[in-house]
Amino acid sequence: DQQVKQNSPSLSVQEGRISILNCDYTNSMFDYFLWYKKYPAEGPTFLISISSIKDKNEDGRFTVFLNKSAKHLSLHIVPSQPGDSAVYFCAASPMNYGGSQGNLIFGKGTKLSVKP
Amino acid sequence: EAGVAQSPRYKIIEKRQSVAFWCNPISGHATLYWYQQILGQGPKLLIQFQNNGVVDDSQLPKDRFSAERLKGVDSTLKIQPAKLEDSAVYLCASSLGSGRRNEQFFGPGTRLTVL
Numbered sequence: 001d002q003q004v005k006q007n008s009p010s011l012s013v014q015e016g017r018i019s020i021l022n023c024d025y026t027n028s029m030f031d032y033f034l035w036y037k038k039y040p041a042e043g044p045t046f047l048i049s050i051s052s053i054k055d056k057n058e059d060g061r062f063t064v065f066l067n068k069s070a071k072h073l074s075l076h077i078v079p080s081q082p083g084d085s086a087v088y089f090c091a092a093s094p095m096n097y098g099g100s101q102g103n104l105i106f107g108k109g110t111k112l113s114v115k116p
Numbered sequence: 117e118a119g120v121a122q123s124p125r126y127k128i129i130e131k132r133q134s135v136a137f138w139c140n141p142i143s144g145h146a147t148l149y150w151y152q153q154i155l156g157q158g159p160k161l162l163i164q165f166q167n168n169g170v171v172d173d174s175q176l177p178k179d180r181f182s183a184e185r186l187k188g189v190d191s192t193l194k195i196q197p198a199k200l201e202d203s204a205v206y207l208c209a210s211s212l213g214s215g216r217r218n219e220q221f222f223g224p225g226t227r228l229t230v231l
Contacts, residue, residue, distance in 0.1 A: 043222025106158025
């Protein structure tokens with residue numbers, strides 16, 4: 001039973017355009033969400049996070065939007081660059097860990113390809 | 117700043133054999149995590165240490181998997197005996213603390229193939 005779902009295994013975008021990666025979750029106890037980026041043969045690296053008390057968090061070209069009623073979040077990359085080509089994982093953390101990151105639940109990932 | 121180190125990077129064994137993975141976290145990081153990432157899936161937490169104590173091992177298959185973090189620094193993850201379904205990348209991560217704002221830094225992983 002997948003609690004964090006990334007339904008698009010892959011996404012192809014032209015350089016300079018917007019990339020939108022989507023993530024859905026089912027567990028209402030999740031209140032902290034993160035995006036990780038992973039290049040081949042490397043471990044995931046943290047990209048951006050959002051707490052459930054916010055609906056938007058922005059960091060440079062990366063913006064994460066959270067829609068709690070729909071249990072949906074999205075990562076926007078504007079403008080997309082070829083170096084952004086990687087696998088992007090959505091992760092969620094449940095509130096019952098009392099402030100500890102505890103158990104991060106990851107989605108299956110979306111492979112983004114940005115074409116020059 | 118040196119990152120999380122893991123060894124070996126690749127390991128091929130036959131089923132029923134034993135294998136051990138090693139992780140050296142970033143200096144000063146109190147929290148250490150082991151994840152299993154099966155091909156096509158996201159990482160799944162196996163065990164979390166705070167210093168040398170276990171915080172969460174609820175998803176560790178304890179009949180065959182064991183982990184330790186002696187002296188609260190390096191950690192080893194062992195599988196004995198291995199099964200075909202253990203083929204995966206084993207990722208180690210560390211963070212300064214266990215609070216939500218503490219970013220987890222991941223190592224490059226060990227790719228295990230069980231034949």
